[in-house]
Amino acid sequence: MEALSIIPVQFLHGLVYGMLLFLVASGLTLIFGMMGVLNFAHGALYMLGAYFSFSILRWTGQFWLCMIVAPLLVGAFGILMERFLLRQVHRYGHAHELLLTFGLAYIIEELVKWIWGNQPLHVEIPAMLAGSVQFLGITYPTYRLFILLISAIVFAVLFLILYKTRAGIIVTAAVSRAEMVNALGINVPLVFMLLFGVGGALAGLAGVIGGPYLITNPGMASTIIIDLFVVVVVGGLGSLPGALLASFLIGELQSFGILLIPQMAIALEFLLMAVVLIVKPEGLLGDKA
């Protein structure tokens, strides 16, 4: 009985981590896949979301307010970052954009340590989500199911916007033929700036949600950034369904990896990333470049 029930529970653990990863990675997918900017600071934006949420929660005690305000703040930060920093180095090429975001990630991490301290912070789960739910003979924390719900909503909304609306068409077109779209009267720099803002806001939202689940600490950015790169690479550049699939795979790989081969579990995802880059550099669901 015990041995059998561990499989669905472990699967759920993997799914929850995978979907949280997707929540963070969705913003990176927008930015990296569509603008070609490998944003090293994306993990740092996610961390900012978690810390902003911590402070807002302390001042107001409203978790729901955190879910609105923190992403807006991080989104605004993303917009400033694009407008005043990234746009300046765009002409030097992708390597410089990467270096810039890398420097930013470095500074944000140090600032967070400075402002909030080195020690991990405890973020209270709202009372409404604090209990656990029983279904199919399993008892599972409500908050983790809440993570699943939010991820599903984010995926659905992003998918509809990107593939079914005019705004989505403009974004996709601006990415592949920036000059043409610009000539058609659409302000492409503005589109990119907003895209960066949305990407940042998604990271911020993921931070709010992930903070109570994955412990808010100054190392959370550098821990997640590598997982994020794995997701974006494995899923395929700019592919939202790809990011979802890859997040799911990595969540399960970690969850069952720790169960089956605890020693080498963390190596699995790097192995997966290396194999995908070698065999299918465009990723599982990515377009051929």
Place this chain on the structure above:
Amino acid sequence: MHRSRFTWLQIVVVILLLLVLPKLISEYRLNLVITMMIYSIFALSYNMLFGQGGLLSFGHAAYFGFGAYTTVILIKQLEVSLPLGIMLGGLAGAFLGCAFGVFVVRLRGVAFALLTLAFNQLIYVTAEKWRSVTGGEDGIAFMRPNLFLGGWEIDLWATLNWYYFVLIVTVFSIGCLWYLTLTPLGRLNLCMRENEERARFIGYNTYASRLLIYTLAGFFAGIAGGLAASFQEFVTTTFINLDKATDVLMMTFIGGGGTFFGPVIGACALTLINDLLSSWLERWAIVQGGLFILLVLYAPNGLSGLYMSIRERWDAQKRGNTRS
């Protein structure tokens, strides 16, 4: 690429200065110079890829760390001599560079950066988990053995002797790296950065050439790793982690990848900043990050690039003045 304007005279002066340096500065400062020299080799090996080859790697610590572990384990277990241990550390770095290079040199840009990162993490995780060989996070401590030269025993534990040992290895390595830039392979490296398709069209085997360059970069990173481990008499996973991989990137970028000696400037500058600021500024890393961002924004070719452009402007102004 700008050719750095130095003369043999300048090089001789610098080497002479380094030779008499122990007379001029304290032992503490001397240790700092040793660190600078070791990181100079590491940064220069990285610049074979970054500045000269136009490849952004996030995984150069793998070769540094692999070399370091190899040196330490060989000296501790098999009691090989120090020069041989460091040499074998370099060869280990070259071996790993060749093995990974087979895959990574086919890629460019972001894909290259990410695959090097994946390989770096694989080596890191292996070092962390394979406790029986690497000691895991505790690492391995050992004693720097004395050097036997034709019946003479040189005590390398003394800072002065150790300084000269590192100096010899550094001068020799930098000489090799500099000579490499003059060889057809070194010139081809620049050519492939500018236009790989054309290089292939002329008839060069760009894959094999890049692989060879990647292997050589691994070799010198391994030498630097072996030296660093011997210096600290200790090796841990921090020799191999992502921080180490990005440190060398920072050094090279801050110094400037566009000139041969740029990375040396970066290695010295960061070591110095690190030492000066960390003693009186708790959050000195913010200064380092800020400096880095300012350089990315306003001096995309690093400190040496900044110096070059100021000098060019100055020269132009001087020419303008004499004309009027």
